[in-house]
Amino acid sequence: MRRSTTAATALLLGAATLASAQTYQRLGTCPKLGCVFPPDQTEFLAGQLFDIRLEVHAPVNGSEATNGVPDEKFTFCIQGGNGPCEDATKFFKAKEPALEKWTFQYYEDLFARDAKTPTVVNVTSKAYRALSLAQPGSYTAKLSYNGGGQTVANWVVRKPATDRRAKNVLFFIGDGMTQAMITAARLIAHKSINGKYQSLMQMDQMDNLGHQMTHSIDSFITDSANSATALYTGKKSTVNALGVYVDSSKNSFDDPKVETIAELFRRRIGGALGIVSTAYIADATPAGLCSHTRDRGQYASIVTEYLYNATFLNSTFAWPTSCQGPDVIFGGGAEQFIAGTGSPNGTDFYKAFQAQGYNARQKKGKGEGWFMMSEAASIDKMMHVLDYDRALGDLLELDNTIRASIAHLKEIGEYENTLIVVTADHGHGFDVFGGADTKYLAAQSTDRKKRDAVGVYVNSGLSGYTVAPGSLPNNQTVVFGSEGPNFPVQWNPRYTYAAGFGANPDHRETYSISTKGPRVPATAGADGTYVVNPADNQAGFTVEGTLPTDEPQGVHSLTDVSVFANGPGAEAFKGVYNSIDIFFKIADALALGRTDGT
Amino acid sequence: MRRSTTAATALLLGAATLASAQTYQRLGTCPKLGCVFPPDQTEFLAGQLFDIRLEVHAPVNGSEATNGVPDEKFTFCIQGGNGPCEDATKFFKAKEPALEKWTFQYYEDLFARDAKTPTVVNVTSKAYRALSLAQPGSYTAKLSYNGGGQTVANWVVRKPATDRRAKNVLFFIGDGMTQAMITAARLIAHKSINGKYQSLMQMDQMDNLGHQMTHSIDSFITDSANSATALYTGKKSTVNALGVYVDSSKNSFDDPKVETIAELFRRRIGGALGIVSTAYIADATPAGLCSHTRDRGQYASIVTEYLYNATFLNSTFAWPTSCQGPDVIFGGGAEQFIAGTGSPNGTDFYKAFQAQGYNARQKKGKGEGWFMMSEAASIDKMMHVLDYDRALGDLLELDNTIRASIAHLKEIGEYENTLIVVTADHGHGFDVFGGADTKYLAAQSTDRKKRDAVGVYVNSGLSGYTVAPGSLPNNQTVVFGSEGPNFPVQWNPRYTYAAGFGANPDHRETYSISTKGPRVPATAGADGTYVVNPADNQAGFTVEGTLPTDEPQGVHSLTDVSVFANGPGAEAFKGVYNSIDIFFKIADALALGRTDGT
Incomplete structure (x- = not known):
């Protein structure tokens, strides 16, 4: 101003x-x-x-x-x-x-x-x-x-770039992945000797580092739909919105649309399009590439828009661009494909894809390059339920996927042609603040005494996750780095990391892995508001929440998130910028802008 | 491995x-x-x-x-x-x-x-x-x-750099400053319109961005002494240690020493040295430049080492290098200078400085350049007591100081000669997770209902801190950016940010500024363990802590912290690296390494 x-x-x-x-x-x-x-x-x-x-x-x-x-x-x-x-x-x-x-x-x-x-x-x-x-x-x-x-x-x-620098774009999104989480994942999966890591995350080794600001257009905390819209269209929007600005009308499909990077890539270049997520494929982060609705919950419409343009199912308004059927879609969510209440018009939507040739399809746009988005969704989903271990596990799987992708691109001779961008869509206020002696915690009988199991500063100790619990067969030692698993050797050492959020529902804490499956930290009490789940972490101490009592999970946070980039056009991703700039930087690497009115 | x-x-x-x-x-x-x-x-x-x-x-x-x-x-x-x-x-x-x-x-x-x-x-x-x-x-x-x-x-x-690239080094440390805090400070001090900031932090605009890992040599959470040692000597050490590794003997002064960047700069180049902190000058972050003791609490020895080498007061071991009396020392801590229990040997230590010519001193090393460390210490000190407002205020003052310093360096023609590095020494697990309606919170009578005042996601709203509380005199509007204050226009809007840590002592929360002075969130109860301070935030809701009950404050966290750098040699600060690498990067910019045995 x-x-x-x-x-x-x-x-x-x-x-x-x-x-x-x-x-x-x-x-x-x-x-x-x-x-x-x-x-x-x-x-x-x-x-x-x-x-x-x-x-x-x-x-x-x-x-x-x-x-x-x-x-x-x-x-x-x-x-x-x-x-x-x-x-x-x-x-x-x-x-x-x-x-x-x-x-x-x-x-x-x-x-x-x-x-x-x-x-x-x-x-x-x-x-x-x-x-x-x-x-x-x-x-x-x-x-x-x-x-x-x-x-x-x-x-x-x-002013758009006129020279196309990248033939391909590989866009990784760690949903909800903050630098604090990357630091914690490094701690539990890479070996350190006297403070020196003997191997690093693949992200740590990328050529260009940036930060992006994730806030919404109308609130400072975003959700994944809105932030996907920012990353894919260059336009900030409102929580729950995909590829549209949110107007005040009731209709979820009449909101003003904006063209996405995937639609532009199809329309301008006709290259191959890939969409991969560990979530269901109608979830916000994959959906944002092709969908236009203010309501991320419109799953049936969302999967329809992978194949057809936005006017097909719900909208009465012309929208002459679409994803035109991505060449690769990997994700969960059979509910939107098996004929039933969740599928488009109740139809068998696998058949709609088969009718488009998805059984034995020729690759589209061969030679024109490809754009692929790959999402590690469980970072976010597991952080929401305070299941830090599973969240960090998914983050490590993302990092290993990036490493394997780089190796594969080199193998097929496409590494030099490919812009690789790794970022997140928002944060969670997670950080590690110490270590915990889980044996001591379990042996104490009062909540206040259990808290004493946490070691801070010098008593945080070192990572027990990278040390094999006993001697390994055949005198093997644990290897990290390019050869190794880059994953914890054990998930349940006696001395664990102690971590938390600034914003919680009521819950109990043991700082141990939830061995029975993902956590459900809070459940509805007699009055419908959320209280400690009686079945969760029974040996733990109670942490009364700070969130509104209608909130059963953790929530997103404000922090800028990191951006890591390699390849042609990647140097543009250095420094500090807004989430919308990611769209423009990718579009410029692909030279997607046109000043000739097309 | x-x-x-x-x-x-x-x-x-x-x-x-x-x-x-x-x-x-x-x-x-x-x-x-x-x-x-x-x-x-x-x-x-x-x-x-x-x-x-x-x-x-x-x-x-x-x-x-x-x-x-x-x-x-x-x-x-x-x-x-x-x-x-x-x-x-x-x-x-x-x-x-x-x-x-x-x-x-x-x-x-x-x-x-x-x-x-x-x-x-x-x-x-x-x-x-x-x-x-x-x-x-x-x-x-x-x-x-x-x-x-x-x-x-x-x-x-x-292998050391042989060409000196930087004449001067200006090293800013935001103690405990994480990216989540920088993001929050930007939110409350810079105006955003529809998700687009109209001005940015000075840090946001610097040329090179990096991340550094702050962990200790023997625990994954560090304190400021140990991390100062890493930044200034290129050696990770143990919590509380300054310029030494920690051995197992009782003597706090016989631990094995390492030479600091300040000692090297004096010994090799003889340039001018400046040490500035908003803390007392014997506090860990300034002390780390010149001191050698395993115990950061040895304040009298620490101030002695600004003038004399480490053997002067306590050590019986030769240490033939020192800071030789910095040209500029700005900081608090008169307790170490007024004759008394806190001063070296109980003497008037102002006199010791006067005897060294600190009254009307000639500038040393004129023409050889200078090294200056300037610390914003209250970011950390106020985060410890959960006084987020004061912590973010100090962060903003640091940012404004960096902006003013750059302007001054340009004015005196030294900007092109000066490497500027801005970083932190560790984190706190702070993040903003929503907005809070403080009026609603105050009006509720139960803790659970008060929590309902927090708005998450779309209900987090926008920053009320950048909006003047009423119309301003003379029809003035609020200006941010290079002309403006880059500080909140008001600190106590009805709609505040809601933030927190994963690790707390027991405390009460109102999400409002503490108008009577810095917070004291917890005080000792009848059994000596820490409970809610009865005088703090009386209208708030109680948050039972997660920290050991002997801990009255928040604690440091694991997260990597950001590094921002400008000037000759600054491009080396891009990417992800260990805290010790900061020492080597600065030493290389100054070409402080010698292979000739001197």
């Missing part, structure tokens, strides 16, 4: 106070009563497709109450650089969209929620579909309403 | 199990009964001074019990490369040191501690003082004892 002495700007700041920091917001990206999507500060790749949604709000009650009648005669113009502000229909050579109307409700704060006194907002709206801006530079989008009100969105079309 | 099929190696691994992961260790760097300092894996700058300490242990009782008589006839030889193993007196042209003997005790585990059954260890020892290795390459140090036992230490002298 630049210095300004106008009263109008000061008022804008004042108005922003009301909505910006609230637990509940009327519409996060829209502090004023007129809303423009894409909102102020949006940046585009030249030629990237996007929808525009305009809304005018008329709150019926609450702190912003009006007469309740939203303006139906709002106008919208676009100004390129210092040119005139042209009506959007003229500027984009688009038809005037139909006026839409709806009403929504929200709570202004937690007191209003407890009192069940929602604020009602009447809305008028229009939407322009599948537009693009080809010329790099600055644009100003102006929505005028209520006889003098104006909402201005400043947009920038970035 | 390389693959090996010898039984001896397998046994070594087995033996390491016993000592390596324990809460209490006999001597962390010494899993066998013979100990060599510097231990296995040590790396040296060519010509860096160091002591050697040898010990042979004879446990009287416990799991490693012997006849209790330690070998007095142990031998010690050094092998350079593939040459012969020469007796150390010959190799170093040193006199045979006198044999020393002592006894120490330790607990093998927490059960032994509770039962008050220590293990007694008798020791024989020798120490060689102030040696150095000039030739780059590998060395093997072999201690032979007990008629066949052997402890081997592999040492490496790194």
Whole structure:
């Protein structure tokens, strides 16, 4: 924000106070009563497709109450650089969209929620579909309403790279993976002698290191859908949204869309596309590549969008780009494929894939290169249930996968052609703070005495996970590094690491691995709120949570996450930047921007 | 560790199990009964001074019990490369040191501690003082004892840079500063519009980003003394140690020393030296530059070592290098200067500085450049007491100091000559996990209901700290970035960030700033263990701690910390490396290594 002495700007700041920091917001990206999507500060790749949604709000009650009648005669113009502000229909050579109307409700704060006194907002709206801006530079989008009100969105079309540097892109996402977790994984899987690691994580050895900021467009903590949207489209959005900005209408499929890196790669280059996840394939991180919905829970629609464009199942709005059936899809989630309540229209969706030739398919786009996203999803899923061991295990499997992928790329002669990027989509407030003597902990009879089993500072000791529990057969020793497993030799040493979150549900702690399967730390008590799961960690001490009592799991955190990159275009990933910049850096390595209007 | 099929190696691994992961260790760097300092894996700058300490242990009782008589006839030889193993007196042209003997005790585990059954260890020892290795390459140090036992230490002298690239070094340490804290500081002090920051931290904008691993030599969690030793000497050590390895003797000043970057800079170049801290000047992070003691609490000795070498006050052993009176010392801690129990020998130590010409002193080493360390100490001190606001405030002051320093260096024409490095010495397991409605929290009457004030994900909202609480005078707006304060506009908005640690003492939480001064979260209860401080955060909800009940504060954590660097030699700070590498990178930028035996 630049210095300004106008009263109008000061008022804008004042108005922003009301909505910006609230637990509940009327519409996060829209502090004023007129809303423009894409909102102020949006940046585009030249030629990237996007929808525009305009809304005018008329709150019926609450702190912003009006007469309740939203303006139906709002106008919208676009100004390129210092040119005139042209009506959007003229500027984009688009038809005037139909006026839409709806009403929504929200709570202004937690007191209003407890009192069940929602604020009602009447809305008028229009939407322009599948537009693009080809010329790099600055644009100003102006929505005028209520006889003098104006909402201005400043947009920038970035100057695209013209030389394609990477033939292939291999994009690894460790879901929820922070630097604290990478450090802990290194501790339990790599041998250190007197403070010197004898082998390192593959991530540690990559050529370029960066940090990216994961926050949402309208809240400082993100979820995986929203952050996938940022990474894949270059647009921050709202929690739960995939490939769209979130408007205030009820329909989960009419929100303004933006084109993803996968759609651009298909449309511009026609290269091969691969999507791999250890989660179900309709989960947010894989889904973000091809889906357009404000609701990440629309699993049936999401798998439909792998094959068809967004208009196929739910949307009545043109969206002339899609993933066109990825060449590789690996993931869980048979629920969306076996005919039933979870599958698209209840059909056998394996058959839909077979009909597209997925049985014996020729590789598409051979010679044009490929884009592959591979997700380690259990880092996040196991951190959510405080099952640190399984989370770190998945992180180590990701690291070993990266190592094996590099070896394979070298073997097939594609390593020099391939941009490899490894990052996360958000954090969890995890860190190791000491060691724990699990034998001592189990032998104590009170919670306070059990806590005494934790050793801090010098008493944290060293990693017991890299030391074989007894002598190994054939006098073998444990090997780490490029030859080795790069995995703990044992998961349940007497002296374990002690770790935790700043934000927990009620739970019990033993600092030992959950041998019966992933943890369920909290379960619903008599009043429906979450309390310690009576079956979990029965020998442990109780940790009363800090989270709202309707939250059964840990939650995401704010911290910047690391980015590691190798290969052509990888040096652009050094330094500190926003999550959306990852999209632009990959798009530039592939030269996906076009200034010719295509 | 390389693959090996010898039984001896397998046994070594087995033996390491016993000592390596324990809460209490006999001597962390010494899993066998013979100990060599510097231990296995040590790396040296060519010509860096160091002591050697040898010990042979004879446990009287416990799991490693012997006849209790330690070998007095142990031998010690050094092998350079593939040459012969020469007796150390010959190799170093040193006199045979006198044999020393002592006894120490330790607990093998927490059960032994509770039962008050220590293990007694008798020791024989020798120490060689102030040696150095000039030739780059590998060395093997072999201690032979007990008629066949052997402890081997592999040492490496790194090939030093011969061209000096940096005239000056400006080394900023944010004590305990993690990336999660930098992210939180950015949130509260820089304005974001729709997810795009309008200004950034100075750290964010530096040219080179790295990560360093902070663990100790003998435990995975470090303190600030030990980590200062790693950063300043290139040697990992033990918690509480400054510029020495920790031996098992009682004397806090006879432990084997290593030369620091400040001593080397004085001895090799004679440039100007500056030491600045927001802590007392005898605190670990400033002290590490000039001090040599296993006990960071020896404040009087520590301030003495700023002026004189380590033999002046306490040590009877030659140490022919020192900081020689830094040109600039800024810090707190009058207790060590006003004549009294805290000052060296009870004297007025201001006078000792005056006698050295500190009143109207000529600048030393003019033209030879300067080395300056500047520490933001309250990040750590305030994180320890869970006073996140003050910790982040100090972090922001550090960032603003870096910005001002860069501007000043440009102004005086020294920016291009100056290597600037910004890093931390360890972490705290802090992260922001949501927002909190402090008004709602205060209005609730039960702890569980108060927790409900926390908003996670989309309900975390946006930063209220960058929004002025009302309209500003003269229609001014708030400016961030290079012109602005880069500090919160208000510290106590209704909607705050909610943050925490995985490791806490018992405390109460309101997520509001502590307006009466720094927090004291826990105080001793009737039985001497720590419970909630009755005076702290009385309107908050209780969080029962996870730490041992003798711990009144938060503790350090494992996470790698960030490194930001600009200037000549700064590109070496990219990527992921060990804390000790910082010493070598700075030494190489200054070309402090010498292969000519000086």
